[in-house]
Amino acid sequence: MPTYGYKCEKCQTTFEVFQKVNDSPIEVCPECAGRTTRVFYPVGIIFKGPGFHITDYCRPKESEQEKSKSSEAKKKPTESAKEMKGNDKAS
Secondary structure, three states: OOEEEEEEOOOOOEEEEEOOOOOOOOOEOOOOOOEEEEEOOOOOOOOOOOOHHHHHOOOOOOOHHHHHHHHHHHHHHHHHHHHHHHHHHHO
């Protein structure tokens, strides 16, 4: 059974009631017998499935300069390691 929220127009009291979908809305406030209106709440949305997070919340792509800097940083240790190996063979 869904939960419906109501608000009294006279005393501003809010309350929730479990009702069937076919039940008629409550029109009288239980506190002051004033007129009530149904309160509509925002619906919670859950996105499921692949691709939602990747397409909407991914990190911005690296620029070409950042890619070249990161690739140079990765290459430097390997080049120095090769030089060291070359020096070991010479001695």
